Amino acid sequence: MKLRILSLLTAVVFLFxxxxxILAKTLIHPPIxxxxxxxxxxxIVTLPAKADEHQIKDLIKPYPDLELxxxxxxxxxxxxxxxxxxxxxxxxxTTKIESVSPVSTYSVQKETNTEIIGAExxxxxxxxxxxRLTGKGIxxxxxxxxxxxxxxxxxxxxxxxxxxxxxxxxxxETKGMYGQSTLHGTxxxxxxxxxxxxxxxxPDAKIIAYRALGPGGSGxxxxxxxxxxxxxxxxxxxxxxxxxxxxxxxxLPISLALNKAVENGITAVTSSGNSGPNMxxxxxxxxxxxxxxxxxxxxxxKVPYLTIDGKEDKLRLEPMQGSVDWKLDRSYxxxxxxxxxxxxxxxxxxxxxxxxxxxxxxxxKAWNAQQAGAVAVIIFNNMNGEFVGNLDRPIxxxxxxxxxxxxxxxxxxxxxxxxxxxxxxxxxxxxxxSFSSRGPVTATWEIKPDVVAPxxxxxxxxxxxYLALQGTSMAAPHVAGAAALIKQAHPDWGPEDxxxxxxxxxxxxxxxxxxxxxxxxxxxxxxxxxxxIETSTLVKPASLQFGxxxxxxxxxxxxxxxxxxxxxxxxxxxxxxxxxxxxxIQFELPLSFSVDPGxxxxxxxxxxxxxxxxNKKIHxxxxxxxxxxxxxxxxxxYVLEEPNYPRIMGFEFGPGDKQGxxxxxxxxxxxxxxFGIALFDPDTYRFVKFLxxxxxxxxxxxKMDIPINQLPENGLYLAKVFAKKAGKEDMVETGIAxxxxxxx
Numbered sequence: 001m002k003l004r005i006l007s008l009l010t011a012v013v014f015l016f017x018x019x020x021x022i023l024a025k026t027l028i029h030p031p032i033x034x035x036x037x038x039x040x041x042x043x044i045v046t047l048p049a050k051a052d053e054h055q056i057k058d059l060i061k062p063y064p065d066l067e068l069x070x071x072x073x074x075x076x077x078x079x080x081x082x083x084x085x086x087x088x089x090x091x092x093x094t095t096k097i098e099s100v101s102p103v104s105t106y107s108v109q110k111e112t113n114t115e116i117i118g119a120e121x122x123x124x125x126x127x128x129x130x131x132r133l134t135g136k137g138i139x140x141x142x143x144x145x146x147x148x149x150x151x152x153x154x155x156x157x158x159x160x161x162x163x164x165x166x167x168x169x170x171x172x173e174t175k176g177m178y179g180q181s182t183l184h185g186t187x188x189x190x191x192x193x194x195x196x197x198x199x200x201x202x203p204d205a206k207i208i209a210y211r212a213l214g215p216g217g218s219g220x221x222x223x224x225x226x227x228x229x230x231x232x233x234x235x236x237x238x239x240x241x242x243x244x245x246x247x248x249x250x251x252l253p254i255s256l257a258l259n260k261a262v263e264n265g266i267t268a269v270t271s272s273g274n275s276g277p278n279m280x281x282x283x284x285x286x287x288x289x290x291x292x293x294x295x296x297x298x299x300x301x302k303v304p305y306l307t308i309d310g311k312e313d314k315l316r317l318e319p320m321q322g323s324v325d326w327k328l329d330r331s332y333x334x335x336x337x338x339x340x341x342x343x344x345x346x347x348x349x350x351x352x353x354x355x356x357x358x359x360x361x362x363x364x365k366a367w368n369a370q371q372a373g374a375v376a377v378i379i380f381n382n383m384n385g386e387f388v389g390n391l392d393r394p395i396x397x398x399x400x401x402x403x404x405x406x407x408x409x410x411x412x413x414x415x416x417x418x419x420x421x422x423x424x425x426x427x428x429x430x431x432x433x434s435f436s437s438r439g440p441v442t443a444t445w446e447i448k449p450d451v452v453a454p455x456x457x458x459x460x461x462x463x464x465x466y467l468a469l470q471g472t473s474m475a476a477p478h479v480a481g482a483a484a485l486i487k488q489a490h491p492d493w494g495p496e497d498x499x500x501x502x503x504x505x506x507x508x509x510x511x512x513x514x515x516x517x518x519x520x521x522x523x524x525x526x527x528x529x530x531x532x533i534e535t536s537t538l539v540k541p542a543s544l545q546f547g548x549x550x551x552x553x554x555x556x557x558x559x560x561x562x563x564x565x566x567x568x569x570x571x572x573x574x575x576x577x578x579x580x581x582x583x584x585i586q587f588e589l590p591l592s593f594s595v596d597p598g599x600x601x602x603x604x605x606x607x608x609x610x611x612x613x614x615n616k617k618i619h620x621x622x623x624x625x626x627x628x629x630x631x632x633x634x635x636x637x638y639v640l641e642e643p644n645y646p647r648i649m650g651f652e653f654g655p656g657d658k659q660g661x662x663x664x665x666x667x668x669x670x671x672x673x674x675f676g677i678a679l680f681d682p683d684t685y686r687f688v689k690f691l692x693x694x695x696x697x698x699x700x701x702x703k704m705d706i707p708i709n710q711l712p713e714n715g716l717y718l719a720k721v722f723a724k725k726a727g728k729e730d731m732v733e734t735g736i737a738x739x740x741x742x743x744x
Contacts, residue, residue, distance in 0.1 A: 039085050039705055042069070044221060044253045046078040046098040059096060063087040074264075075228035075257035080221075101253050101700075113191075113299040113454040116429060117478060118529040119201045119485070125533060127488045133533070135202025135484040140192055141236035141266075142477075143227040143243075144185030146173040146211035148463040153196030154189055154207070161209035164226045165219065171211035173463050180215035183462040187469055188242045190461030191477035192484070198459065198466065201481025201529075202488075208236055221253060228257045232264050237487050240480035241270040241291075242473035245283045246649060247700045248669045250444045255288035262290035267487070267495040269294060269480040271472035272449040273437030279520065280645040280669055281437040282448045284700075286472075292483070292499050293448045296433040296455025296475040297509060297526050302425050304400060306378070308334075308410070309420040317378065317400035317423070320362060321457065321468045322391035326398040328352075331422040332375055336411050340365030340379075342372070349373030352421065354410060357382040362389040366399045376400075376423075380407020386434055388470060430509040430526055432517050436472055439520035440618070442669045443699065445639045447543045447620070450499065450523040451506050453478035482529045489533045490567075496540055497565075503542035504632045505531035508622070519543070519620040519635035536568035537627035539634055544623070546607045546638035549614075556609045562634070564625070565600035574601075577624040584613030587623075607638065617643040645669055647730040648723040651677075653691075655739075661705040662738070664691070671699040672723040680718040682735065688712050691719065708740045 051059070053071060056079050060066045066083035078098075081088075092100040114120055125133045139159070149158040149172065161171030174182040195203035210227040213219035224243075231239050239261055249255075258268045268291040275281035276295075286293040304326035305314040319326065333351045338344040340355040345368055353374040355365050362379060369377045376397050381387050381404040388401060413419055433456050439448040455475030459468045479502065486498050493501070506525035510516050524542060539562055546558040566572045576589040588606035595601050605623070620637040649667040656663035668675065677691035689712055692704060715738060722731040 040082060041085060041088060042080060042082045042222075043088050044078060044080050044101045044225070045091065046076055046101075046253065046256070047096070048077070048098055050077045051079075059094075060091065063091060066091070070222050070226065072225055072229055074230075074232040075225050075260055076253060078253075099251075113458050113478065114199070114201055116299050116454060117201075117482065117527050118531070119481065122485055122529050122533065125489065125530070128491065131488075133485050133488055135193060135205030135481065135488060138202065138238065138484040138487050139206045139208060139234075139236045140202070140238040140240060140480055140484055141208045141210060141231040141234065142185060142189050142192065142240050143210045143212050143224065143231070144188050144240075145182035145213045145217050146171040146185045147189050147207065147209035148173050148183075148186045148461070149209070151186060151190075151461050151463065153194040153198055153461050154186070156195045157189070157193040157200075157203070157205060157207045159206045159208055161211065162227075162230055163211040164223045164230070165211055165214035171209040173211075174215045175463065181463075182213070182215070182217050183467070184217055184242070184473065185209060185211070185213075186462050187460045187467065188240060188473060188477045191458060191474060192240060192481045194461050198461070200460075201478055202484040205238075205481070205484045208234060224254050225257055228254070228261055232261055232266065236266055238480050238483045239266050239268045240477050241268065241285060242471075242476045243271060243285065245701065246273070246275060246281070246667045247284045248280050248282060248287060248442050248645075248667075249284060249699045250287045250289060250441055250446065252284040252287075252700060254285045255291075258285050258288040259290045262495045265494060267483045267498045268292065269476050269483060271476040272439075274435045274471050274473075276436045276438055277434045279438050280440070280442065282439045282441065283437060286437065287441045287446075287448055289444065289446060290495070292479055292502065293450050293523070294472060294476040294479045295436040295438075295449035295452040295522060296470070296472045297436075297452040297522075298429055298431045298433060298456045299454035299458070300427065300429045301457060303428050304398070304423045305426055306402075306421050306423055308413075309422075314424065314426075315402070315406055317402060318386065318388050319457075320366075320379075320389050320391050320399040320401060321470070322395070323399045324396065326376070326400070326423050326425060328376060328398075328423045331420045334378075334410060334414075334419040334421050336414055337369065337374075340368055340377075342368050345369055345372035345374070350375060352376045352378060354407060355379050356407065357387070361392070362399065363392045363395065366391060366395045366397070367393065370395055370397050378402050378407070380404055380410075390467075390469075428512075430507075431511065432509060432522055433470070433472075435470075436475075436521075438518075440637055440639070442645060444545065445548055445637060446545050447519050447523055447635055447637050450543065451479060451502055452509065452522050452526050453482075479527060482527055482532065485529060486533055497538055500538045500540045500542045501532040501535050502527050504537070504539050504634075505535050506633075508633065519622070519637060520618070524633065524635055536566070536572065536630055537574075537625075537632055538565040538567055539563070539625060539632050540565070542634065544605065544634060544636040546636060548639050548641070549609050549611060550641060556611070557606055558609070558638070559604055559606045561602050561604055563600055563602045564595060564627075566595040566597055568628075569597050570628075571596050572628045575626045577626065579621060579623060582619060582621070583615070584610045585619065589623075607636075609638070611640065614640055617641065642670075642726040642728070644728075647672065647725045647728060648675075648721060648732055651719075651721045651732050651734060653719065653736045656705050658705070660708050662708065662711060663703070663705050665701060665703045666721060667701050668697055668699060668723055670725050672697045672725050674722075674724040675702070676722055678720045678722070679712060679736075680720065682716055682718040685718070688717060697723075711738050711740065714739050
């Protein structure tokens with residue numbers, strides 16, 4: 001192949017969702033097989049210093065089966081190679097390299113708004129050149145699926161782009177491929193800088209598009225790194241990465257590359273992921289320490305609640321994207337219409353049709369109900385959990401989604417009585433989206449996400465028109481646009497200053513019962529652009545991690561430093577407020593002090609912990625600093641011992657990309673002292689064989705190809721996937737199918 005030395009920018013990530021059962025019991029297993037050292041992999045190799053092609057070829061020369069693929073010179077120093085596990089393991093042992101990491105696959109997170117974050121208000125503000133704050137003069141790089149640069153709302157903003165998939169200068173979205181066309185990058189770019197029928201957060205910002213994800217929204221680590229590298233060379237001001245996988249670790253190559261971009265003066269913004277609502281679900285590169293990781297909150301929404309006559313509880317409905325408003329003015333009968341086929345809807349005229357998910361598309365169900373005379377449609381899930389759907393055609397009656405449990409309960413009630421219900425519209429805002437990934441980050445125990453921004457029902461540009469989508473992919477570009485406005489207002493501020501301004505002035509949000517979300521769920525809170533631009537003080541770092549405390553008899557002290565910078569034109573006095581009391585924890589805080597305009601002061605913050613008095617594994621909260629009349633809140637977190645994160649997540653198994661192999665993926669957030677996949681007969685529970693087994697597995701996503709000659713006979717098997725770490729073992733139990741196809 002032709003060797004390419006690339007300049008790289010950012011990308012979008014596939015959210016890999018798997019919800020098997022986690023069992024709290026020990027797996028008893030027979031003797032362990034050895035891992036096949038001849039299996040080929042692609043890996044990213046990082047170096048301590050920049051190296052040229054000749055030096056790299058000399059480095060891998062002792063390993064003839066290693067094929068050099070790409071050389072990275074900006075986002076990180078290193079290269080990618082393909083070769084056997086045996087050679088890669090030997091290469092990893094050499095002293096001339098820093099690390100060897102397997103390549104992951106990235107793709108989009110498929111699954112307004114400017115008013116609530118203050119983007120409209122800020123239009124009346126001016127920069128030092130007396131120009132309105134619209135993002136003018138600021139360049140934002142968007143690493144994604146490309147961009148429809150012919151869209152009328154994006155023609156002014158789009159300046160140029162690069163395609164890291166096809167290796168050319170045309171970053172157009174994938175078009176004309178059945179089931180493989182894309183729109184994600186155009187939607188993200190519109191949130192940042194649309195300037196036409198709709199207005200983005202920073203409508204006059206310049207967009208450089210980097211197409212790192214191809215058909216279907218899929219791309220590789222190499223392409224994403226290439227995009228980051230290119231963005232650094234292009235000297236963009238802001239970089240948006242609406243991406244995230246399930247690897248909850250800070251040291252993956254893309255996370256490290258984002259940190260490098262920040263060192264080069266770029267404010268990097270990335271989505272945290274769509275794998276919520278559980279803890280430990282924020283994924284790389286949303287785990288990058290120096291980037292701004294963004295979770296999703298709700299903008300101002302008018303949400304329908306269903307009240308069944310005779311009951312006080314209000315049942316929240318989730319309107320389908322594209323649904324007309326709910327305006328039912330009285331009670332209507334609710335009837336069960338099975339899967340919403342035409343023959344299921346003969347009795348729904350003048351009634352609310354309750355339909356189960358599955359069998360037909362949401363639009364087909366709603367269309368059939370409308371044609372049968374229903375006044376509204378509620379589709380309840382066919383699996384546990386909430387869901388949100390899109391309507392792909394105009395429907396004249398309102399359509400909403402409901403969780404499975406509520407739908408089943410209503411259907412069961414119909415067996416004994418007629419169900420009458422009415423809807424009430426309640427305005428909601430600033431709730432944390434259930435899908436938004438939560439932290440903290442394993443290993444570093446950092447608070448992520450850093451902030452939240454609107455990510456639900458966000459209307460933006462797509463090729464040929466407009467569409468409402470949701471996800472942390474939609475939240476991140478709100479923050480990227482906000483960063484562009486801050487950069488225009490304060491040209492001398494660097495990435496750390498911009499991040500601090502957004503976090504220091506964010507407003508912590510609360511749930512529907514007025515209970516504050518945890519810091520590792522929302523970071524500092526929902527961004528407020530006017531407050532960030534007008535802040536008189538910057539406190540850095542904008543969140544504190546006190547690390548991991550060990551459960552021993554004596555008391556521990558962990559110290560961190562804060563730098564308080566006075567960015568106002570007046571001398572300011574600073575005073576720390578006493579934190580909320582927690583048993584076993586004491587803070588040693590500075591006395592009040594003053595800082596002159598344009599100056600800064602670094603202070604020590606000490607947390608003293610008596611482990612004998614602690615009753616939980618994770619402790620979090622806020623330190624409050626009074627900066628004159630302004631209150632700055634700094635979230636903090638510590639963990640005790642090895643916290644109770646899942647040792648294993650997201651197992652999937654199926655035919656591989658190459659003929660003659662199967663493939664599995666599994667996420668090990670903290671690595672494993674021992675990992676294995678044992679197959680059993682599902683009827684007799686008789687052990688069949690190990691699909692794989694390893695010791696001392698590193699943290700992150702483990703991906704392996706299994707040759708078909710190592711598989712059992714065709715059939716269904718019970719797979720018990722287990723991981724042990726620090727005395728705790730978790731196990732995922734799931735069914736897998738083996739269907740060997742004879743090679744031609």
